[in-house]
Every structure is written in structure tokens, then in C-alpha cells.
Amino acid sequence: MSTEYTAVRTSIRTASILTLFAVLFTAAMALTYRYTKPDIDAAVAEVKRKLIAEVLAPGRYDNALLEDTITVLAPDALGVDEGSLVYRARKNGEPVALIVEARAPDGYGGAIDLVVAVGADGRLTGVRATQYKETPGLGDYIDPRKDPNKASPWIDQFVGRSTQAGSTATWKVRKDGGDFDARAGATISARAVIGATARALAYAEANQARLFDAKTGERLATTGGSAQ
Template identity: 85%
Template sequence: MSTEYTAARTSIRTALILTLFASLFTAAMALTYRYTKPAIDTAVAEVKRKLIAEVLAPESYDNALLDDVVTVLAPAELGIDEGSLVYRARKRGEPVALIVEARAPDGYGGGIDLIVAVGADGRLTGVRATAHKETPGLGDYVDPRKDPNKTRPWINQFVGRGLTGSDTSGWKVRKDGGDFDARAGATISARAVIAATARALAWADANQHRLFDAKTGERITAAANAGAKP
């Protein structure tokens, strides 16, 4: 038996063994995913519910909020190129609020992901930073979990705010002539969140009827708002 023939048989046997192990590993991973996915989905849903409860009181709506959702494709006002999820809160079938995913692209450490809850009356019921890279101990106060002031977190000053028409002139930090407080030495983070929130609020208010009327699970392209960007 030639050396070449022996080497070829060895290579084929090795390839077959590797293929078998790869197939078994893939099958094991598929089974693991199949049996753990429900638990993972439940855990993710619970995290979402807790986060949404921070911006919208659970007793204010009675629909299955996490299922009553549409995807909005790349509205510039929301800052998320891949598209934003918009959850619709209703009570006895009537619109209560929209919970909108948005992003402030110009934080000190980069993008700041937000959820912005806009009531049917056009006023904010809450805002939360969900992901960011702001400087620890300085600009990360935009996240209430990092804000040292636990009794009056900085981000709670958005609650109850609305717009007069498309006027966003007051949506700035006080040192820029606006209506919002900011922590000394860390105004870039505040500016980014304030501006992104104003854009999301104006956009959600302008598109409210279309968003509530869209079919659950629908992917839509909503019109831009007419307001000036702060």
C-alpha cells in the first residue's frame, strides 16, 4: 500500500470524524436553543416590562403592550438607521401612549439609546437611557441607575413636558438659554439626550394617528415631523 494511499485514507477518515463531530455539535446546540428559548424570551420580556414600567404606569393601560408593536423604518428623527420599535399602550381600546425607541447620536461617549414615552395628549410620561458609554461619575447621570441623586434623578425632569406646536426652542440646557438643568462639567450628555427627546416627541406626536392605526407587527415608514431640530 503506497504512502500516498495511506495519507489519503487518513485525511478522509479525519474529515469524516470532524464532519460527524460538527453535526453532533450543531444538533446539540439546536436542541439547547429549542429548549432554552422560551425561558430566554420570558426573561427578555420581563426586563422590557420593568423598563417600560419606569416610563409608563402599568395601570394606565390594559392591552398586551409588548405584543402591540410596530417597526418604524429608519426615521431620521429617531436616530436609529436599522429601524425603531414603537409599542402602543391602550385602555379599553383607546390610545394611551406610544413608547418609542430613539437614539442620541452625539453623546460624549457616542450614541445614547433611549426609550421615550409619549402620552396621547402629546406630553411625555417618561424617558430612560437604555444603553450608553458616557463617562462614569460624570456624564452617566443621564441614566437614573447611575445618577447619585436618587430622590430627583436628572432624567425625571422630562415628565409632563410637551411641545407648543413645533417649537423646540426651550429644549436646551439652561446655559444655552433653554429650560433644562444639567450637571456642571457634563453638559454634552444632557444636550444630546434633550435634543434626541425633543425630536422623538415631535415625531411621535406628528405621527400618532398613523402609529396607532397600523397593524400589529407591521413595518412602516412614518413621515418626518415638521418641527425644527434642536
């Protein structure tokens, strides 16, 4: 038996073993995913429910909120190029609130992702920062978990706010002539969140009827409602 023949047989055997290993590994991963996916999905849903409960009290709606969603393509207003998820809260079939994903591109440490809850009356019921890279101990007060003022977190000043006649002219920090407080030395973070929230609020108000009427799971390309 030639050396060349032996080498070929060895290569074939090695390739076969590797292929079998890859098939078995893939099958094992598929089975693991299949049996763990329900637990993963449930954990993700629970995180979403807890977050939404911070911006909209669960007692205010009775629909399956996590399922009553649409995706909107409105990067100019919401700052999310890939599309923003919108949750629609209803009670007895009537519109209660829209919970909109938005992004502030101009945070001190980079983009700040937000969820903005807008009631059917045009007033904010809550805002939360979901992802950010603001400086720990300085700009991260936009997150109530990091805000040292537990009794009155900075982010809570958005609750009950609306745009008067569609104008967001006063949606600025006080040092810029607006109505919002900001922490000394960390106004960039506040400006970013205020601006993104104002745009999301104006967008939700301008498109409220269409957003509530869209079919569940639909993707909409919408315009209008940017800050003035």
C-alpha cells in the same frame, strides 16, 4: 499497501470524524436552543416590561404591550437607521401612549439609545437611557441608577413636558437659553438627550394617529415631526 494510499485513507477517516463531530455538535446546539429559548424569551420580555414600567405605569394600559408593536423607519427624527420599535399602549381599546425607541448620536462618549414614552395627550410620561458610553461619575447621570440624586434624578425632569404648539425652541439646557437643568461639566450628555427626546416627542405627536392605526408588526416609513 502504498504510503500514498494509507495517507488518503487517513485523510478520509479524519474528515469523516470531523464531519460527524460537526453534525453532532450542531444537533446538540439546536436541541439546547430549542429547550432554552422559552426561558431566554421570558427573561428578555421581563427586562422589557421592567424598563417600560419605568416610563409608563402598568396600570395605565390593559393590552399586551410587548406584542402590540410596529417598526418605523424615521432616522432623521429618531436617529435609528435600522428602524425604531414603537410599543402602543391602549386601555379599553383606546390609545394611551406610544413608547418610542430613539437615539442621540451626539453624546460625549458616542450614541445614546433611549426609550421615550409619549402620552396620547402629547405629554411625556418618561424617558430612559438604555445604552450609552458616557463618562462614569460625570455624564452617566442621564441614567437614574447612576445619578447620585436619587430623590430627584435628572432624567425625571422630562415627565409631563410637551411641545407648545409644536415648538421645541426651549428644549435646551439653561446655559443655552432653554428650560432644562444640566450638571456642571457634563452638559454635552444633557444636550444630546434633550435634543433626541424633543425630536422623538415631536415625531410621535405628528404621527400619532398613523402609528396607532398601523397593523401590528407593520414596518412604516414615516416623515415629519422633527424639532423646530
